[in-house]
Amino acid sequence: MNFDYSETQRNLCEKVKGVFDTDTEASFAKLESGDDDAIRIVVSKYLKTLGQVGYLTRGLENGKDTVGLVAAQESLARISPSLFLSVEVNARIFGRLIAVYGTADQKSQFLPDLKEGRLIGTVALSEGGMNIENNPLHTAGVQVGDSFLVTGEKNHVVNAPIADWIAIAGKMKEKIVFFVIKNRSKGLSIGQRLPTMGYNGMAISTISLENCSALSKYVIGPFEGEAPLKTIRTWEDQILTAGSLGLMHRCYTTALSYAKNHTSGNKPIIAYQEVGFKLAEMLTLLQTAQLLAYRAAWMAETNNRETNVVAYCAKVFCAESAEEVASQALQILGGHGYIDGNPAEEGYRNAKYLQIAGTSTEISRMKIADGVLKME
Amino acid sequence: MDFSFTEEQLMFKEQVMRFATKEIVPRVQEHELKGEFDFQSFRKLGEFGILGLHFSEELGGSNADVVTSVLVGEALGEAGVDGGLTLAYGAHTFLCADTIFAHGTDTQRKKYIPKLASGEWIGCMGLTEPGAGSDVASLATRAEKRGDKYVLNGNKMFITNGPVSDVAVIYAKIGKDLKHAGISAFIVEKGAAGFSTGKNLVKMGVRSSHTSELIFEDCEIPEENLIGQEGAGFIMAMQTVEWDRSALLAPFIGGMTYVLKKCARFAKERYQFGRPIGEFQAIKHKLADIKIFIEAARSLCYRIAWCKDQGRPLNHLEAAVAKLFIGDWSLKPANDAMVLHGGYGYCHEYEVERYFRDSRLAPIGGGTSEIEKKIICKLI
Numbered sequence: 001m002n003f004d005y006s007e008t009q010r011n012l013c014e015k016v017k018g019v020f021d022t023d024t025e026a027s028f029a030k031l032e033s034g035d036d037d038a039i040r041i042v043v044s045k046y047l048k049t050l051g052q053v054g055y056l057t058r059g060l061e062n063g064k065d066t067v068g069l070v071a072a073q074e075s076l077a078r079i080s081p082s083l084f085l086s087v088e089v090n091a092r093i094f095g096r097l098i099a100v101y102g103t104a105d106q107k108s109q110f111l112p113d114l115k116e117g118r119l120i121g122t123v124a125l126s127e128g129g130m131n132i133e134n135n136p137l138h139t140a141g142v143q144v145g146d147s148f149l150v151t152g153e154k155n156h157v158v159n160a161p162i163a164d165w166i167a168i169a170g171k172m173k174e175k176i177v178f179f180v181i182k183n184r185s186k187g188l189s190i191g192q193r194l195p196t197m198g199y200n201g202m203a204i205s206t207i208s209l210e211n212c213s214a215l216s217k218y219v220i221g222p223f224e225g226e227a228p229l230k231t232i233r234t235w236e237d238q239i240l241t242a243g244s245l246g247l248m249h250r251c252y253t254t255a256l257s258y259a260k261n262h263t264s265g266n267k268p269i270i271a272y273q274e275v276g277f278k279l280a281e282m283l284t285l286l287q288t289a290q291l292l293a294y295r296a297a298w299m300a301e302t303n304n305r306e307t308n309v310v311a312y313c314a315k316v317f318c319a320e321s322a323e324e325v326a327s328q329a330l331q332i333l334g335g336h337g338y339i340d341g342n343p344a345e346e347g348y349r350n351a352k353y354l355q356i357a358g359t360s361t362e363i364s365r366m367k368i369a370d371g372v373l374k375m376e
Numbered sequence: 377m378d379f380s381f382t383e384e385q386l387m388f389k390e391q392v393m394r395f396a397t398k399e400i401v402p403r404v405q406e407h408e409l410k411g412e413f414d415f416q417s418f419r420k421l422g423e424f425g426i427l428g429l430h431f432s433e434e435l436g437g438s439n440a441d442v443v444t445s446v447l448v449g450e451a452l453g454e455a456g457v458d459g460g461l462t463l464a465y466g467a468h469t470f471l472c473a474d475t476i477f478a479h480g481t482d483t484q485r486k487k488y489i490p491k492l493a494s495g496e497w498i499g500c501m502g503l504t505e506p507g508a509g510s511d512v513a514s515l516a517t518r519a520e521k522r523g524d525k526y527v528l529n530g531n532k533m534f535i536t537n538g539p540v541s542d543v544a545v546i547y548a549k550i551g552k553d554l555k556h557a558g559i560s561a562f563i564v565e566k567g568a569a570g571f572s573t574g575k576n577l578v579k580m581g582v583r584s585s586h587t588s589e590l591i592f593e594d595c596e597i598p599e600e601n602l603i604g605q606e607g608a609g610f611i612m613a614m615q616t617v618e619w620d621r622s623a624l625l626a627p628f629i630g631g632m633t634y635v636l637k638k639c640a641r642f643a644k645e646r647y648q649f650g651r652p653i654g655e656f657q658a659i660k661h662k663l664a665d666i667k668i669f670i671e672a673a674r675s676l677c678y679r680i681a682w683c684k685d686q687g688r689p690l691n692h693l694e695a696a697v698a699k700l701f702i703g704d705w706s707l708k709p710a711n712d713a714m715v716l717h718g719g720y721g722y723c724h725e726y727e728v729e730r731y732f733r734d735s736r737l738a739p740i741g742g743g744t745s746e747i748e749k750k751i752i753c754k755l756i
């Protein structure tokens with residue numbers, strides 16, 4: 001048993017923090033209010049610097065350190081929630097898809113650029129009312145010579161408007177495959193960026209494909225069963241869990257600083273129990289969530305039969321705690337919290353996404369209960 | 377970070393669960409319902425080695441680390457031992473015996489620890505008073521040095537094991553104007569002149585542990601019964617708080633696992649509308665929430681234990697966070713477990729109502745949730 005970070009884990013977190021300098025706030029303001037081009041510029045800039053400190057290689061190389069990954073992710077999510085999700089979808093979803101399931105040629109083509117932050121990628125999974133638990137994919141490819149003609153619709157694809165490459169989950173002769181397609185390919189149209197409640201600096205849109213050509217050398221799969229879809233979902237859940245920690249930390253530190261510096265009745269408002277006790281509850285949720293998320297990450301590297309159940313527990317607890325902590329932070333900031341552009345109101349809007357995206361809290365709870373019912 | 381237990385620790389946990397299931401759990405319902413202290417089970421805990429686990433071998437212990445001690449607490453709860461007996465064990469081993477073990481002289485250790493470790497003697501600790509609970513510095517029990525004796529005057533309140541104890545560790549103030557600096561710890565034995573206990577208080581939960589007032593009226597004790605130095609008591613009390621907020625919390629977590637297993641079984645066996653209620657999402661939601669609480673709470677407890685094992689002193693923030701979370705956040709899942717059982721859950725036979733009552737102590741005993749928040753506020 002050991003509750004301390006290792007030297008390597010601590011170093012990576014420090015390096016991630018070191019990437020961001022004095023012009024960071026200005027960059028992120030552009031990210032939150034910018035158009036697709038502005039977002040692309042900011043994301044590309046930080047992908048390169050994060051690549052230089054080794055942040056992007058995690059999960060793409062042999063040797064696991066999921067706890068270290070979560071710690072580093074938390075560090076980034078504390079600094080910019082939107083950048084965090086863009087980077088993670090690129091590195092830990094698109095990148096891992098290639099690293100885990102790709103061919104040797106695909107790996108040698110994509111991985112060096114991904115590790116150094118020279119390309120932006122994404123994976124298009126969701127369709128219409130589809131969830132991977134109950135509904136099949138409708139997007140499908142038909143082989144014509146050395147390529148596939150892919151047709152289908154994808155919803156809510158993070159990074160789609162700014163991506164260089166998009167991996168489309170679909171079917172080929174009833175088996176699951178991923179068609180990796182270059183953006184702006186013929187037959188591929190990226191919808192207008194969707195305005196969202198939170199994570200405003202994250203570019204998200206629909207994708208439609210009509211006889212879009214995908215070269216067979218860029219096809220990943222085919223796979224028996226739906227295991228890769230489920231695996232991608234666990235990666236997503238892990239990102240959202242770490243993102244929840246970053247969000248909570250960001251909101252908590254903002255509220256703590258405000259409560260220590262804002263005075264009322266000649267004393268800092270933290271001295272009032274109505275404020276101070278809220279901060280105590282927020283820190284309690286944050287620390288409890290951290291330990292649970294780290295333990296879930298640690299379990300991912302063991303053969304424990306409860307690994308999946310604990311990962312769902314972490315996803316639900318961290319995501320729901322994030323909303324609570326953001327809400328309390330906003331309350332402490334009072335009128336300042338209600339004004340656009342502070343971490344508390346931003347966190348409050350963002351928090352809902354964490355409960356909806358990946359495995360929703362509803363589905364997570366049902367899966368946890370399924371695990372519990374097997375206990376006895 | 378590494379959240380693993382050693383093979384040895386896990387094997388010991390299994391042994392404790394098997395022992396408790398066979399020797400103790402069958403007696404729990406009867407004693408809890410009558411509100412009777414189970415002397416036989418307490419002695420069995422001693423014979424098995426649980427009461428003195430972390431003490432040195434020459435004093436009747438096993439030299440166990442703190443993580444293992446917490447694991448044992450969790451195991452007892454998980455086996456189905458009631459909160460009354462685990463509280464009695466906690467007050468005895470961690471609040472009373474550990475104070476003597478950690479701060480006493482060799483003579484005091486040799487005199488008291490072996491008998492406390494075996495369960496031959498039962499221990500209690502007296503800090504809280506009728507007028508001084510969370511505000512420790514305001515305690516009014518006085519100790520006055522007269523020749524080679526100390527004379528104690530005052531009352532202690534809500535003392536777990538009070539009516540059944542043979543040895544008490546009592547905190548009293550020397551000097552009227554001193555606050556924390558005057559607090560000192562003394563050993564008082566059963567039968568000391570001027571020492572008596574009040575009647576057993578009838579409580580909502582943890583009913584098989586006996587709780588009472590301790591009364592000191594010109595109670596004379598030999599000067600060698602002072603633990604450590606005069607005025608060193610406050611720091612001792614703070615150190616016991618760490619135990620309060622780790623080893624004493626572990627049975628709540630283990631107990632919740634016991635309850636969750638009962639809920640899962642009930643949800644599969646209870647049919648309504650032609651199917652097991654475990655197939656209804658509303659029931660599954662409750663099962664999930666109980667499980668989430670257990671997984672969230674567990675590492676908080678072990679973090680304090682691990683910090684203590686590393687020799688890090690007084691982990692106040694970690695302890696307060698653990699106590700606050702386990703206290704306040706356990707109430708809903710404890711309620712869920714009872715509601716999931718419907719009418720049966722309200723009946724004693726199904727045990728979940730006992731757990732519901734027992735767990736209600738978690739946000740009150742050993743520092744209320746409000747005090748934990750106060751501590752956290754001070755440290756941030």
